[in-house]
Structure formats: C-alpha cells, structure tokens
Amino acid sequence: MAKYSIIVPAYNEEKSLRLFYEAVTPLMESTGETYEMIFINDGSTDKTQEILRGLAGADKRVKVCNFSRNFGQQAALLCGLEKASGDAVIAMDADLQDPPEVALQMIEKWKEGYEIVHGRRKKRTGETVFKKATAYLYYRFMRKITKMDVPKDVGDFKLYDRKVVNAILSMGEHDRLLRAQAAWVGFKQTFVEFERPERIAGETHYTLKKMVKLAEAGIFPNTDYTLTLPIKLGFFLSFISLACFIVFTVLACCGVAFGGLTAWLFPSIALAAGLILSCQGLANMHVNMIYKEVQNRPKYILSETYNFDE
Ligand code: UDP
Ligand code: MG
Numbered sequence: 001m002a003k004y005s006i007i008v009p010a011y012n013e014e015k016s017l018r019l020f021y022e023a024v025t026p027l028m029e030s031t032g033e034t035y036e037m038i039f040i041n042d043g044s045t046d047k048t049q050e051i052l053r054g055l056a057g058a059d060k061r062v063k064v065c066n067f068s069r070n071f072g073q074q075a076a077l078l079c080g081l082e083k084a085s086g087d088a089v090i091a092m093d094a095d096l097q098d099p100p101e102v103a104l105q106m107i108e109k110w111k112e113g114y115e116i117v118h119g120r121r122k123k124r125t126g127e128t129v130f131k132k133a134t135a136y137l138y139y140r141f142m143r144k145i146t147k148m149d150v151p152k153d154v155g156d157f158k159l160y161d162r163k164v165v166n167a168i169l170s171m172g173e174h175d176r177l178l179r180a181q182a183a184w185v186g187f188k189q190t191f192v193e194f195e196r197p198e199r200i201a202g203e204t205h206y207t208l209k210k211m212v213k214l215a216e217a218g219i220f221p222n223t224d225y226t227l228t229l230p231i232k233l234g235f236f237l238s239f240i241s242l243a244c245f246i247v248f249t250v251l252a253c254c255g256v257a258f259g260g261l262t263a264w265l266f267p268s269i270a271l272a273a274g275l276i277l278s279c280q281g282l283a284n285m286h287v288n289m290i291y292k293e294v295q296n297r298p299k300y301i302l303s304e305t306y307n308f309d310e
Contacts, residue, residue: 002087004028004035004107007080009073010094014047015201017094021055021062024092024100031107036086038063039094040079043070056306063308068301072210074217075300077156077178081165083308089160091178096200098157105192106159115164115187119157119194126198131206138215142180146222150183151191158182174292174299177218184222220285227286230279237272 006024010017021037028035039052041064052064065079077091088110092098098119106117124132139152156178160168167185168178206214220226 002033003085004031004033005080005084005086005089006035006037006103007077007084007089007091008037008039008094009042009076009080009091010039010044010048010052011042011070011073011076011205012044012046012048013094013202014044014051016096016199017048017051017055019200020092020094020096021059023096024103025059027100027104031104036061036063036084038065038080038083040064040076041066042073042076043067053306060307062306064306065302065308066304068303071300072213073156073205074176074178074214078176079300079302081160081169084165087162089162089165091156091158091160093157095202097196097198099194099197102157102192102194103159109190109192110159110161113188114190115161116182116189117159118151118154118182118189118191120151120191121153121155121196122193124196127196131211134211138218142215142218142222145225146180146219148180148183148222150180150218151189154179154191161187163187172293173221174297175217175221175289177214180218180222216285220289226282229282233275233279237275 006028008020013020017039024037028037039055039062041048041052049066052062052066056062056064063083065083067076067079080091081089088107090103090106092100092103102119106119109117139150142148143150143152158179160182164182164185164187167187168181171181171184
C-alpha cells in the first residue's frame with residue numbers, strides 16, 4: 001500500500017487552512033491508502049499556528065513545522081520534502097488555488113509509472129495582467145538562457161516520486177527554485193491540466209520583491225550566460241571602437257572635414273559605462289550566491305513541530 005505526503009507551505013493563511021483541510025481530507029481518504037498532510041508555517045503573524053495546532057491535535061495525520069520567521073515559500077517546500085515520508089509527495093498551496101481533485105489525477109499518473117507529474121495551468125483567474133504577463137515572459141526568457149526544459153505555465157503544484165525527492169534533496173544550493181530543480185533532475189515526467197481558480201480567502205503574499213527574488217533563483221544558479229555576456233559585449237564594443245578609429249583616420253588622411261564627433265562622445269561614454277556597470281552587476285549577483293553557499297547557513301530554522309515525534 002502506498003503512502004502519500006501532501007506538503008503545504010502556509011504564510012498567514014488563517015482564513016484558508018480549515019477549508020483546505022476539509023477539502024483535502026475526504027479526497028485523500030477516498031484513495032483507501034495512507035497519507036500525511038504536512039503544513040509548513042512560514043513564520044505567519046496571524047492565527048495560522050493556532051489553527052494548525054488545533055488540526056494536528058485532532059488528527060494525527062496532520063503534521064506541522066513552524067519556522068522561526070518567514071523564510072519564503074521555496075524554503076517551506078524544501079522543509080516539506082525533507083520531512084515527508086511518503087512514496088509520493090504532492091506539493092499544494094494552502095489557498096485552494098491548486099484544486100484537490102487534480103491531486104487524485106496526479107496519483108493516477110504516478111501509478112501509471114510517471115515520476116514527476118506537473119500541474120499545468122490552462123487558465124488563471126483572478127490574477128493581475130501584470131502577474132500573468134511577467135510570468136509568461138519570465139519562463140520563456142529563463143528557458144532560453146538556462147537551456148533547461150522548465151515546463152511553461154507550471155508552478156509548484158506537482159507530484160514527486162520518492163526517487164525524485166531524494167534526487168532534489170541531494171542538491172545543496174541555497175537559492176533555489178524548486179520547479180527549476182525538478183526540470184534539472186530528469187526522470188519520467190508528465191502533466192495534468194487544470195484551471196487555476198481564485199484564492200479561496202485572503203490575498204496573495206507575492207510582493208514584487210518576492211517575485212524578483214524567485215526570478216533570480218531560477219536564473220543565476222542555472223546558467224553561465226550572465227558570466228559570458230560581459231565578454232561578448234566587451235568584444236562587440238572593442239570592435240565598434242576599432243572600426244570608428246579606422247574610419248576616422250582614413251577620413252582625416254583623405255582631408256575630409258569631419259564634424260559632429262564630440263556630439264557622439266557623451267552618449268558613447270555613457271553607453272560603455274552603463275554596459276560595464278551592468279556586467280559588473282551580473283557578476284556581483286553570482287558572487288553573492290557563492291557567498292551564501294560558503295556561509296552555508298541553514299535554509300530555514302524550525303521553532304516547533306507537531307506530530308513528528310513518532
Ligand atoms: N507562501 C509561503 N511563504 C511566503 C509566501 C507564500 O509559505 O513567503 C505560501 C502561501 O501561504 C501559499 C503559497 O505559498 O500557500 C503560494 O502563495 P500565494 O498564494 O501568496 O502566491 P500566488 O498563488 O499568488 O502566486
Ligand atoms: Mg495563491
């Protein structure tokens with residue numbers, strides 16, 4: 001008999017947690033197999049912890065990890081993968097934007113032999129045009145420069161086989177985008193499609209700053225394009241300046257009166273300085289990531305857990 005682990009990052013989800021529990025429990029019970037539901041309370045400041053303590057007190061299948069502060073959804077997912085003991089692990093959002101019945105379809109695919117089952121969003125309701133447009137552009141850009149087959153229109157709603165979980169846990173990087181790691185490890189992958197509904201309650205926690213951090217974690221650990229780009233730009237600018245130098249010398253030798261050069265001086269210098277600084281910035285991003293690896297701080301800190309003792 002298989003065992004499933006549902007892992008659920010939760011940050012200030014007091015309004016949705018009970019609804020989530022009530023929706024997912026009967027569905028998982030309908031499989032007739034065993035399961036655990038692991039909630040990772042990512043440093044919530046509302047009643048999330050209290051509610052989770054209540055759920056864990058009444059149902060031993062509910063397990064809870066409380067973080068000492070907000071470490072972010074990716075750290076919460078990592079904690080879930082580390083604590084899960086199931087043969088298959090399903091990651092879901094707490095706000096019921098990942099429809100629970102789709103998790104059953106994922107389990108069917110897993111039984112057919114697939115090792116990663118991605119939830120692919122056919123339609124996303126209740127999300128801003130800005131969020132949809134930036135997500136659309138980002139994934140296409142990331143696929144191009146990392147040359148990784150990160151599936152489009154796919155988030156963290158996925159089923160992972162035990163083998164995949166172990167492979168992902170063997171990857172040590174500090175800044176991580178789980179969906180990029182899932183693409184990197186390989187294995188037999190498939191999709192189930194679903195329409196992403198609006199949040200059941202509360203509001204999104206993804207501020208622009210958090211979205212940018214997530215975007216960086218998908219790109220910088222997965223490419224050297226950003227490190228080689230400065231070399232290409234450097235060669236390009238050197239070539240242009242050499243060509244200008246030759247043209248201007250020839251013009252001067254032929255006695256052609258050539259004016260307007262000074263007008264070009266400022267924009268040219270500004271362009272060169274801008275490119276140099278941007279390239280330096282890209283290298284700094286990598287240095288910062290290396291620094292974090294060397295520091296080797298924990299990716300999250302637990303303050304308390306419920307129902308993990310046995
Ligand atoms: N989340 C988290 N830590 C954070 C932000 C979000 O654990 O710092 C959780 C959140 O509680 C939810 C999931 O990650 O279960 C997705 O977050 P959200 O619904 O805010 O993102 P969106 O669906 O709007 O992209
Ligand atoms: Mg959501």
